[in-house]
Amino acid sequence: MVADDDDVVPFQVLGPDEQPVEPVARFLADFVARGNQPTSVRSYAYALLRWWRWLEAVRVGWDRATSAEVRDLVLWLAQARKPAMSAAPLNGAVNVVTGKPYPGSGYGPRTVRHSNAVLHTFYEYWIDRGEGPLVNPVQRAHSGAAPRPNRHHNPLEPFRPEGRLRYNPKIPKASPRAMPDQRWAELFGRLTSNRDRALLALAVSNGARASELLGLRGHDLDWGEQRIRLVRKGSRAVQWVPSSPESFVWIRLYLSELGEPLAPDQALWQTMRRRDRGAGLRRHPLSYDALRAVFRRVNAELGTNWSMHDLRHTAALRMARDPALTLRDVQVVLGHAHLSTTADIYLAEQDIEVARRVHQHLVEQASPSLSRPSLPPAAGEGYDRGDLSVLFGWNAG
Incomplete structure (x- = not known):
């Protein structure tokens, strides 16, 4: 199982004896030391837990694993079902309002690719240390018709990896869709607190990710210029991005409802109810699970399956279609590292617009x-x- 840990490493994989699995614990400690965030540590821990259970089922030691075990795991994931979703009635169905499919009951291609990436990184760490198997069991695939990798390699520079991981499934490319104005009004009208209205108004105005918005603190608001300061996911770069005047109105209404001043270094989004977690009744920072609960309630009322990422797509497509904004402007606001990422995602023609x-x-x-x-x-x-x-x-004629 994966357990929370108050130590430097926030998550640990525990074995049957409820003790941390040593090879995984040492890898995760190195993973944290390289500056990775707790959410990444958690996802890596669950992927390694799945791998450890698989090795136990096939009775192969972790340091004796080969590409055959990786291949068989990929084949098993392609037909296995998630235990928590095996009885869900809407597995894989498409919502008639949003046009989005519900999560399927099986493991999708992205989960399989993530599992392969985690295992490849894990074994690269142990091979570099001179321990573990001699060859990484998660190998890269090279096409026989392609030129030899690194054929023009400079001996003064390190070799760079070539080719994708061998057993990575293909991911169907899906174009993002903007939420119609009518649907956005319906969603916004169902919100029950000014906190939720302020949070969603920020998301739809600048396309910030949920994790970036939940990390806001009191000193991250620029009331005069109507900007917010985000810590970007992945790069951890600090960036000021503009926000709509309406969103700052809702933030002001939300803060006035708190009834107590917000410290500059205090989390901006707080729970509306006070709970006692050992230090008396008090508010606590809003978590991602609590934000998802807001969407679950609204989606149940509207018969939809909207998410925070739909608001990011909506903001991005609105900006991309505005002739007053350049593609470079959209890239900066969204926090994309490369302009090609913005162009590939948000300049593609939407199938629904073509059909119309x-x-x-x-x-x-x-x-x-x-x-x-x-x-x-x-x-x-x-x-x-x-x-x-x-x-x-x-x-x-």
Whole structure:
């Protein structure tokens, strides 16, 4: 099992004796020392727990694992079902309002790819230390038709890895969708507290991630310039991003409801109810699970499956379609490291918009009276109408 730990390493993988598994514990300690966040440590711990249980089932030691065990694990994940979701009635169904599928009961391609990446990193750590297997069981796939990797390698520079991991499944590319204004109004109208209204208004105005918004503190608000200071996920870079005037109005209303001043270094988002966790009745910082509970309640009322990431997509697509903003502006606000990331995700044509335009085309073809006038403009003096009809495809009659 994975257990919380108050030590430097926030999560540990425990064995049957309820003691930390030594190889995993040493790897996670190094993982934390390299500056990774607790959320990453938690995801790595669960992936390694799954691997340890698999090795126990096939009776192979962790330091004797080969690519065959990795392959069999990938095959098992492709057909296995998550225990917590095996009885869910909406597994994989598509919501008719949002057009988004519900989480499936099985392990998706992203979970399998994450598992492979974690195991590859884990074994690279032990191979570098001269322990564990001699060859990383999570190997990279090289195409036989491709040129030899590192064929122009500079001996003064380290080798760089080539090729994707061998057993990584392909991920279908899905275009992000903006939440229609009517749906956003419905979602916002169902919120029951000014705290939730302020938080979601910030998200839909600048596209900040949930973890970035939940990390805000009192001194991260610039009331004069209407900006907030975010610590970016991944890079941990500090960045000021603009926010809508409406969001700051809701923040002011929320803070006035707290009834007590907020310290500059105190978490901005607090629970509305006071709870006793050993230090008396007091408010506590809003957690990600509590934020998900807000969406679960609203989604149950509306029959939808919206999430915080939908607000990020909505803000990004609104900005990308504004002719007053450049793609570089959108990249900076979203916190993307590369401009190509912003372009690949948010400049692609949405299938729903293409379908709407094609449907309008079909309606005009079926109803000539509703279509645009088909009569060509009058030919100018000195131009033969027959020649122009051949050149531009007009009806010469």
